[in-house]
Structures are given as C-alpha cells and as structure tokens.
Amino acid sequence: MGTIAGRISGARPGQQIVLYVRSGPWWVQPRVETPFTPIQHDSTWSAEIHLGYEYAALLVDPDYHPPATMDVYPASGGSVIAVKTVKGEGSLPPLPTKTLHFSGYDWNVRMTSAARGGVDNLYDADNAWVDSHGALHLRVTKKDGKWTCAFVAQTRSLGYGTYVFTVHDVSQLEPAVVLSAHTYDLSGGEQHYRELDVEMGRWGNAGNPANLRYTIVPLYVPGNTVSFSEPPGVFTHSMLWEPGRVTFKTFRGSSAGRSVARPFREHVFTSGVPSPGQELFTFMFYVVPSDKSPVTRDNELVVDKFAYLP
Numbered sequence: 001m002g003t004i005a006g007r008i009s010g011a012r013p014g015q016q017i018v019l020y021v022r023s024g025p026w027w028v029q030p031r032v033e034t035p036f037t038p039i040q041h042d043s044t045w046s047a048e049i050h051l052g053y054e055y056a057a058l059l060v061d062p063d064y065h066p067p068a069t070m071d072v073y074p075a076s077g078g079s080v081i082a083v084k085t086v087k088g089e090g091s092l093p094p095l096p097t098k099t100l101h102f103s104g105y106d107w108n109v110r111m112t113s114a115a116r117g118g119v120d121n122l123y124d125a126d127n128a129w130v131d132s133h134g135a136l137h138l139r140v141t142k143k144d145g146k147w148t149c150a151f152v153a154q155t156r157s158l159g160y161g162t163y164v165f166t167v168h169d170v171s172q173l174e175p176a177v178v179l180s181a182h183t184y185d186l187s188g189g190e191q192h193y194r195e196l197d198v199e200m201g202r203w204g205n206a207g208n209p210a211n212l213r214y215t216i217v218p219l220y221v222p223g224n225t226v227s228f229s230e231p232p233g234v235f236t237h238s239m240l241w242e243p244g245r246v247t248f249k250t251f252r253g254s255s256a257g258r259s260v261a262r263p264f265r266e267h268v269f270t271s272g273v274p275s276p277g278q279e280l281f282t283f284m285f286y287v288v289p290s291d292k293s294p295v296t297r298d299n300e301l302v303v304d305k306f307a308y309l310p
Helices: 189-194
Strands: 002-007 016-022 026-029 044-049 054-060 080-087 097-102 105-110 114-116 119-123 128-130 136-143 146-154 161-167 177-184 196-200 212-216 225-228 235-242 245-252 265-269 280-287 299-309
Touching (some): 097 128, 128 146, 161 177, 177 189, 196 235, 196 245, 212 265, 280 299
Antiparallel strands (some): 016 054, 097 105, 105 146, 128 136, 136 146, 161 299, 177 280, 196 212, 212 225, 235 245
16 A cells, blocks of 8 residues: 545536556556545645556546446546546565465465455455365455455466366355456456456346356457356366367366266357466455345355366
C-alpha cells in the first residue's frame, strides 16, 4: 500500500475522484466496495491505494459507475470529465506468499487481497494445504468477521500442453462460492492475460442449473463461454492447449490419462486462443456477490491431483 494525492481545479459540486492502478489489468482503488475518493474543500484529494506499475486519476460525475477492473482505462467523455495518468517509479516489492508442494510441483499461496467476480476477496494462506494423502484442500472461511478465500499458483510457466486435475464433489458448495482453475499471465495484457478457465460454481444464483463452464477471456466475446450442468461426484478436467486451439474435457471419476475414457463434457475453442508467455496455472477458490444466496458457512473443496503432459 502507498499514498497517492493530488489537486483538482474547476471541479463541480458532487464530482469525485476515481483511482485505478495497473498491475496486470487496471484495478479500482482503494477497494471495489469503496471506489470513490472525495475532493476536499481546498481542492485536494488523497487515498491509500495498492501499489502498481501505473496510476490513473479520473474526475467523474456522481452518476459514474466504476468497473472493478479494466484492460484499458477510460478516456474522458460522458461521466468521465478528466483523466490523468502517471508511471510508477522503482520496482514493486514481491507479494508475500508461502509455498506448498502438490502433485510434484511447487505452488505459491497468496496472502493478500485481490478483486475477482466483482468483489475484493481476502486470501488467507491458512485456507490452502496438502493432506497426508497428497490432496490439495481449498477453503472459504470467516476470519475476523470477513470471509477469506484460497489462491494457489504454480511457481513456473508450463506453456502448451495438457493440464489435468481431479476435483471432488462441487455440488455441495454454496451458490456464491466458485472454483476457478486457469492460466493467468500478469504481464500478458495484450492477450487478455492468457486466461483459459475451467470454472465450477453457480455464480451466486442458487437456481442456476449450470455449475461448470469453460471460458477464454475476454468473456464478453460471443462464443468464449460454454456452460454445462455437472452432477454430484468426482470429476477429472483436462485442458489441451495447442497453437490456435484449446480443447476442454470433463470425465467422470479419476479418468486422467485414460485415452479410452469417454468425456462427460467437452468443447473446442479455435478463436481467440492465446500463445504462451509467462502464465501460471492457478487454483482460485473465491466468493462472488450474491444478495439472494450469500455465503453462510465454511466451504471446502478437495483437488486430488494435478498433472501436466507436454
């Protein structure tokens, strides 16, 4: 965290400052739930924000609704009256993490907050661990009155190849809890951060029949999301990433590596597929906003194993 401050001239009553920081995408500051910075009587403003590589201050009208994240910050126009950006100086300190060993790979466990699903999720290192049988446990639990989540990412990039992982029953999760298993490249903004996802959950809607989806970011592109209904049980998911093509498959049980196994679900994307960069495979177990079905209890998920085939 650090302090950012400035001065505005010519602001009208009711206008405020909205701040964004570029670290991968642009993230609204200081948090998703508190996106506005007031202008003081002497025309100054200041805020405690997360550090990043570039900073943007927007003077906005009262009817502006700031998105949680953006690939490109908005230009002035409409409710955005003025925009000022500055580059960061020096280098960012490394994020605090702890390391665990799972399925033959080292993974970093995130210990700081990050926005996902329209809410600022708190990630706690205690919510991810490996049991005596070698399975990865991920948990959402309340700590100091707030829900905390789990985030583990590999320590090195693997690139093209087949990613396979086996997950226990996701039907027991509350509707506002989601597991996302995906690639992500913080420096890959020109290719939408090279994000390829297998996601499980109901995204806050208890009546949603679909609780499994395959996606390529950006999600607003027609055809980049395919959703299915997955019944209770253990399922194995695979993602074959090739030049210009990514094939998602889901098998019943622990079917990894069995070429004769028939997929329960599958889909092939041939448009918008990124090329490899510095992406890391990540398991993110997090909470999405839901007025009708908020989280009410601890939720836990088990990932039996992970495998990569070049």
